[in-house]
Amino acid sequence: MRRISFWIATFVLCWVAANWAHGAELRIPQNATAGQSLTIGAGAGGTLYLVGPGQVIKRKVQGGEDVQISGDELRNAGRWIAIVRGGGGDQSQVFWVRPGKAENVNFLARPSRVPVNKPGVISGVAFVFDKSQNLVLDPTKVNFSLSVGSAHAEHTATSSNGVAWVTSSSAPKAGAAQFVASLPDVQVRRVIEQVASDPCNLKMKVIQREKGKVTVETDPVRDCTGNAVPDGTIVTFTQTDSTGRSVVDARIKKGIARAQLPAEPNARISVASGVVLGNEIRLGGGQ
Amino acid sequence: MGRILAIIFAIFTVALVAAGAIHKSSTATASTPEAAVQSLLADAKARDWQGAYSYVAKASNADLQNFQRDIQGRDASLRTYSSIDSFQTRVLRQNDDEGLVRTDVKYSTAVGPFYDTRDLRVVREGGNWKVVWPVQKEQTVPPQVIPVNYLRWDIIWRGANDDWGAQDVESPHVRILSMHPTERDNSVILMGEVVNEDTVPAFVSVGATLVGKNGQDLAEETSFDKTSHVLLPKEVSPYRVDFPGIKLADIKSARMKPDSMLVPASADPVIGVLHQRVEQDAKGHTVLRGELLNESGQTVNIPHVLATFYDNSGQVIWVSDGYVDRALQPQVPQPFAVDLRDELASQVHTYRVTVNQYSLNRQE
Numbered sequence: 001m002r003r004i005s006f007w008i009a010t011f012v013l014c015w016v017a018a019n020w021a022h023g024a025e026l027r028i029p030q031n032a033t034a035g036q037s038l039t040i041g042a043g044a045g046g047t048l049y050l051v052g053p054g055q056v057i058k059r060k061v062q063g064g065e066d067v068q069i070s071g072d073e074l075r076n077a078g079r080w081i082a083i084v085r086g087g088g089g090d091q092s093q094v095f096w097v098r099p100g101k102a103e104n105v106n107f108l109a110r111p112s113r114v115p116v117n118k119p120g121v122i123s124g125v126a127f128v129f130d131k132s133q134n135l136v137l138d139p140t141k142v143n144f145s146l147s148v149g150s151a152h153a154e155h156t157a158t159s160s161n162g163v164a165w166v167t168s169s170s171a172p173k174a175g176a177a178q179f180v181a182s183l184p185d186v187q188v189r190r191v192i193e194q195v196a197s198d199p200c201n202l203k204m205k206v207i208q209r210e211k212g213k214v215t216v217e218t219d220p221v222r223d224c225t226g227n228a229v230p231d232g233t234i235v236t237f238t239q240t241d242s243t244g245r246s247v248v249d250a251r252i253k254k255g256i257a258r259a260q261l262p263a264e265p266n267a268r269i270s271v272a273s274g275v276v277l278g279n280e281i282r283l284g285g286g287q
Numbered sequence: 288m289g290r291i292l293a294i295i296f297a298i299f300t301v302a303l304v305a306a307g308a309i310h311k312s313s314t315a316t317a318s319t320p321e322a323a324v325q326s327l328l329a330d331a332k333a334r335d336w337q338g339a340y341s342y343v344a345k346a347s348n349a350d351l352q353n354f355q356r357d358i359q360g361r362d363a364s365l366r367t368y369s370s371i372d373s374f375q376t377r378v379l380r381q382n383d384d385e386g387l388v389r390t391d392v393k394y395s396t397a398v399g400p401f402y403d404t405r406d407l408r409v410v411r412e413g414g415n416w417k418v419v420w421p422v423q424k425e426q427t428v429p430p431q432v433i434p435v436n437y438l439r440w441d442i443i444w445r446g447a448n449d450d451w452g453a454q455d456v457e458s459p460h461v462r463i464l465s466m467h468p469t470e471r472d473n474s475v476i477l478m479g480e481v482v483n484e485d486t487v488p489a490f491v492s493v494g495a496t497l498v499g500k501n502g503q504d505l506a507e508e509t510s511f512d513k514t515s516h517v518l519l520p521k522e523v524s525p526y527r528v529d530f531p532g533i534k535l536a537d538i539k540s541a542r543m544k545p546d547s548m549l550v551p552a553s554a555d556p557v558i559g560v561l562h563q564r565v566e567q568d569a570k571g572h573t574v575l576r577g578e579l580l581n582e583s584g585q586t587v588n589i590p591h592v593l594a595t596f597y598d599n600s601g602q603v604i605w606v607s608d609g610y611v612d613r614a615l616q617p618q619v620p621q622p623f624a625v626d627l628r629d630e631l632a633s634q635v636h637t638y639r640v641t642v643n644q645y646s647l648n649r650q651e
């Protein structure tokens with residue numbers, strides 16, 4: 001009976017001691033998440049320091065009490081160290097704070113201006129963040145959509161290490177394309193200006209001959225997919241005749257380029273824009 | 288003693304006043320045709336317009352104001368930013384009543400030296416030699432309204448408060464179409480053409496680095512004013528990069544670096560280049576001549592002509608440039624001439640002229 005009492009007393013003492021020791025330990029949950037509240041058992045009490053990426057939190061704690069850290073305070077994900085000083089000894093413990101759920105997207109769309117009908121020229125890169133701007137490393141589905149006019153293309157990419165990306169071709173139709181990266185609750189819009197490509201089938205004709213001058217004019221200048229080449233584009237008219245060569249770098253205005261050249265007999269007039277050649281006409285003869 | 292000093296000082300003062308009061312006679316004399324031309328140019332160099340004009344023959348039919356403007360320039364042209372640096376004269380022919388003197392005048396201008404060669408007729412007027420100064424008649428434009436509605440490109444850049452992911456406006460895409468190296472006058476010269484492939488205007492600068500046989504960079508230069516810097520969409524410009532004192536044999540390769548920047552610009556003015564032809568100048572050198580026609584409604588103060596010469600395979604064999612020292616009035620043709628190296632004249636199959644312009648009152 002004595003022996004039994006001895007063992008029971010020993011067990012109770014051990015249990016009390018273990019319980020007391022456990023109460024003096026620093027206890028931190030292993031699933032801390034940025035932006036969410038956190039409860040820390042500060043053991044014997046003293047001053048609790050939480051040192052994280054770009055942030056330090058300090059609390060006075062009584063022995064045996066738990067400390068509540070609010071979600072607004074615990075903003076930064078990454079490696080943190082909890083330190084308790086005083087209250088019978090210093091303790092420290094490393095713990096990790098994970099990013100919260102994906103709530104923000106930063107979206108890089110390149111380029112801002114691109115010729116139409118070019119394969120694989122548009123790239124979109126989305127960086128997924130939580131509400132505290134921590135990069136969300138867990139795979140997250142990001143939806144990309146590119147639309148100009150009635151043409152619409154959509155693609156879903158899963159982020160890897162917080163980054164999701166997509167490449168796309170430019171549409172055959174010129175215009176301001178809306179390039180959108182979206183999460184369920186948020187979307188970011190960029191504009192990709194899709195512009196006409198090089199002129200195609202450049203043609204001109206004589207529209208007037210008077211007072212020693214001949215006026216030549218192009219047909220509406222369009223690229224190979226039918227988009228109007230923007231106003232201001234240079235169209236070069238070159239006339240070769242017996243007096244030499246005359247050149248006018250005309251600008252497209254309202255879709256048409258026009259130039260006045262000296263009216264000389266047997267003149268040959270050609271037209272070009274950039275590296276694209278157009279037709280040639282002869283004055284005084286057939287085209 | 289004091290009275291003597293006073294008399295001496297009085298005489299000295301009178302002499303100084305008399306010397307200061309002496310003006311050059313309105314009928315300046317020159318004993319030879321060449322002396323008349325030299326005196327005229329010397330006075331013009333000293334900006335003594337009255338003195339220079341005293342050597343101008345009545346047959347010139349030019350008043351002092353026109354004569355002065357002819358030499359000094361007008362309308363903020365390049366001539367107005369220049370002064371006569373030096374001149375040389377040579378008598379081409381002479382008899383008792385008339386002579387012909389070739390003058391080579393070198394002007395110092397804001398863009399480097401400018402050379403003007405004229406054959407001046409000198410006539411005997413009342414026993415003195417006088418220069419028939421051919422004042423260039425400037426055409427005046429009749430009052431009129433010229434509608435100009437070419438577009439401008441303005442730019443809104445990315446702001447400081449924009450989201451960091453927001454893209455800025457893209458720089459224009461330019462491309463070097465060709466590059467041809469050559470060696471002339473103890474210099475390596477890289478030349479070719481560059482095009483603005485984009486739909487927006489570009490400020491373009493072509494730089495080049497020469498790499499030596501051992502792989503080290505030998506020299507780095509840019510095209511400076513041997514190119515059109517502002518290129519509108521699809522505009523093609525020649526470029527020329529000179530490396531003085533370097534031999535082609537010392538070079539392994541060249542790195543070309545076309546830089547482009549988006550700039551606000553206007554599609555105006557349009558300058559036509561008319562009646563271009565290659566011919567010989569008075570000295571027998573080959574030049575490309577033509578006329579510039581400003582088709583806009585504003586004066587172009589300083590035109591800059593760039594000429595590209597091609598051989599029969601279409602390769603650029605020379606790029607030459609020249610400033611026109613007179614302003615381009617709207618709708619008024621203005622002659623120009625740029626040099627072509629004589630040894631290349633026989634190889635030139637075709638050529639192309641483009642015009643840069645600098646205008647005071649234009650907002651880019």
